Amino acid sequence: MIELNNISVSFGQHVVLDKIDVTFMPGEVIGLVAPNGTGKSTLLNVCMNYLKPQTGKVIVHGTKTYKGPKENSQIYQDISMMPDQNDLYPHLTGYDHLKMYQDMWRSKNIKIDNVITQLEMGHYVKKKVASYSLGMKQRLCFAMQMVSDTSIMLMDEVMNGLDPNNVELISRVIIEKRDLGKTVVIASHLLENLEKYSNRIFFLFNGKLELFLDKEEGYTDKATYVKLNSEEAKKVEDLFTNCYQVDLNHQEHLIRVDETAELPGVLSMLIEAGILEFSVGHLSLSDAYQLKF
Template sequence: MNNILAVNQLNKSFGKKHVLQDVSFTVAPGEVVGLIGPNGAGKTTVMKAILGLFPWESGQIAINQQPVTVSSHQVLDDVGALIEYPGIYPFLTGYQHLELFATGKDKQQRIDQVIEQLKVGSYIQRKAKSYSLGMKQKLGIALALLNHPQLVILDEPMNGLDPQATRDLRDLIMTLAKQGTSFLISSHILSELEKIVQEVVIIDQGKIIKQASINDLAATGHSFILLKTDDNSRAQQVLTKAGYQAELSGEQLKLEQKDEKELAQVIQVLTEQQLNILDVQHQHNDLEASLLDLLKKDQSQQVKE
């Protein structure tokens, strides 16, 4: 199956600053991909390049095997996008925005559908100047989805959304992805992002340091045992003496689980010393922890180089 989006060896500089360095990644049809990294890593610049908003020094961007350039935007007819902040005309109503940008013979059906999908019917006839941040954000997302694009690019789509609206957007993205729509999403709310993405592309200082599935990324993470005993201080001393690295964290002891047998061994060590175990939990690195680990490794590698 061909990728709907392919970015290959992309390089971009602003003046003397090399902001994108040999950036390469792909997005498959119906796939939700998260573009993540620290502030200033190049996420928004990558998205703007995909939309042909500025020239680049070298590299290729293709959508459905058709090249994207600053002068050739026809292929972008199949792309919907919300980058940074929605471009909204304050003296037009939300509905007028949708009328302005809707295309195709079924314009009215598309408008009605996206109003229902984003649940904006209660205020869509009001002028946009009266909209809250969340209302503007939902209108921007509605505009990105309006014409049933094959690829949707969303930069921080959860900005300004309340918890219910965030959940509704998450459900909508997952539904559309099942129907074949591809998404490239950047968000600093990693706890929400990991609920919807199948792949992540991690960028740091303009370089892609990893593209991997969520499952593969989780497999490379660390697992921990969280223990609560009737005497955590003494339990920490006992475990340290037995060769374990146990960290006292609040009312729990935290130690890395290196294999499946380790929990039974730890329990045995503690019970032999007449320590009562009150609670046991397992913890696995989430997306945020995995990202921080990868960034730390990348920075260490750069220092060595």
């Protein structure tokens, strides 16, 4: 468990994190969503004590806080952040990196060879990193965090540079770690698969965390949305003057229906106008991202 208590960070007059209070629990995956440069990495760096906030404190497992070298060393046995590709050493092999990370965290409950097999790295892990593609490096960075085997795992843009097969592969491992009781926090502007494995998803907007989805409680936005083609929407948009409407990239059109009882009437009007191709449901993560940012 990791708790952020009244965390604020500013750079000059620019407020990046504004009095954030949130707790991330064991056995859950947290998605932090925002464009690059809006504070996601700053929040993770505060969690790791790489950056000290102007106000507030980080509490790990209910009692531990960053105070000095002794206390910090103890916390770093509980928490890790996925390394960046710039942290890799070109002259070392992937296996060298995994052994180094396992030794640094003194993790004994996870076998390197099992991680290599699970992440399908056997054909390249003993080659020097200088020969790796971007996707291979990204898998190695993820594997390095896996062998650290900490109870809290922070990941910044974990899916960068991965093809769809590897996105699915990494997603399965994240779900496994969640089910083992890990706290996994993923900061990303890439939304593929995020709803699949996240227990809670927050937007980081104007320095605040805004909850989008809690799997136990449902979507924060309880409205129903009807999505249709923007060209088709032009035929009927005057019929829905009482509904919130918006175009997405001039290709798709959203009609927001706040009251469930109003939905049959909206659908009837679309059908009467000859518009039969539309979808109905909650606002998707990708659509909410477009509307927010």
